[in-house]
Amino acid sequence: MMGKIIFITGGARSGKTAYALERAQAHPAPLLYIATGEARDDEMKERIARHKEERMGLGFDTIEEPVHIKGALSGLDKNYGAVLLDCLTLWLSNVMGKGLDLEAESEGLLMALRETGSDVYVVTNEVGLGIVPDNELARAFRDNAGRLNAAFAKEAAEAWLMVSGLPVKIK
Secondary structure: OOOOEEEEEEOOOOOHHHHHHHHHOOOOOOEEEEEOOOOOOHHHHHHHHHHHHHHOOOOEEEEEOOOOHHHHHHOOOOOOOEEEEEOHHHHHHHHHHOOOOHHHHHHHHHHHHHHOOOEEEEEEEOOOOOOOOOOHHHHHHHHHHHHHHHHHHHHOOEEEEEEOOEEEEOO
16 A cells, blocks of 8 residues: 655644644544654643643554654554654754754655555644744754755645645645
8 A cells, every 4th residue: 555645734833733633533543643842841841741632532653753753663563544743844953953964864754654655644834934034043944944845745645734724725
């Protein structure tokens, strides 16, 4: 079975994850949720706990992996009906923070997601619609996020933009 990539982007709190969860739950169990966030401060710890609580009872196995998703996926012993990656921009931040080769890492991630054989829902933030950041690191992140999102959207069978909680099909 060959799965497809479903790309879901939008601004903060636009409903990206809720939409991805809803779509993924239409697939047969088991389901897999890949969380890329790291609890580096109290606010993020609370956010992660809230996300875990929201997924309770929805039938998702969870892998918490901030960077090395390819390795985590290679050790799976199940065939998942759907995989949900949340989120690509947090993964990007983690990759940049570790000084890894973004091009090599993103190619490896894309390959690993394809190799699951499942439909994969990729959640990401659209960060390029606002003002130009005032510092080099923030500009590099914005530029890398734009290129990464474009690469994943190009490979996706479907692409959706969440606007105020509403999905808008863009591909």
